């Protein structure tokens with residue numbers, strides 16, 4: 001399971017775990033319906049609590065649902081919880097997942113996200129965009145005024161291995177400070193290989209401007225990228241398969257096909273829950 005970079009004490013971790021669990025419980029209660037048939041399940045430690053909540057439901061209800069994973073971790077989680085694994089390819093044509101639940105590494109006031117701390121961002125984005133409703137579940141440590149403030153290890157970027165060095169050069173040209181290929185550490189020699197056989201580059205940037213606060217999209221005039229503009233520039237680099245910036249406008253009428261969640265459930269330190277939408 002992924003380690004959190006910004007917190008190290010066991011006390012704060014247990015408070016954080018309680019916060020994640022409470023947020024997951026509320027998010028499932030508010031957004032999963034017995035009539036739902038297709039449910040997306042994200043990746044990371046918070047989503048474990050989401051699946052635990054769903055697994056508490058009466059089996060006669062959940063047996064009618066199919067759960068679509070966002071990678072190997074969530075596939076195993078679904079299977080081990082006794083829920084039925086489904087795939088986007090099995091869904092009726094022109095339909096969407098009823099709802100999907102996923103975590104985040106950082107959330108700004110416009111509900112733009114950084115994801116991919118667990119290296120699952122590509123399938124996570126596919127599932128988010130294939131969902132009628134994408135619900136994000138996180139805890140109090142994850143919010144900031146501008147992305148890259150709390151999650152300082154860099155925006156995760158999934159790349160074709162043979163393009164990695166060229167992508168690193170391009171990222172530096174865009175202002176990334178010392179981007180690097182994520183390494184497996186003591187568990188694996190060499191780069192982390194994703195569920196899609198790609199590599200991850202972590203690209204640190206100076207804190208981004210949220211859409212609502214930005215005065216210009218260009219870093220030359222404001223000193224910072226907007227999340228939307230940077231997302232567009234990163235995905236345009238040849239060899240980049242997907243980025244961990246989940247941005248894009250959500251209108252009140254149509255939430256389909258958005259990378260952004262319609263709501264973020266944040267577990268708080270005092271046991272409460274804050275819903276951003």
Ligand SMILES: O=C(CO)[C@H](O)[C@H](O)COP(=O)(O)O
Nearest residue numbers: 044045046103116117118120
């Ligand atoms: O994007 C992700 C994995 O690629 C996770 O959702 C994100 O890293 C949050 O994880 P956690 O719930 O463990 O904090």
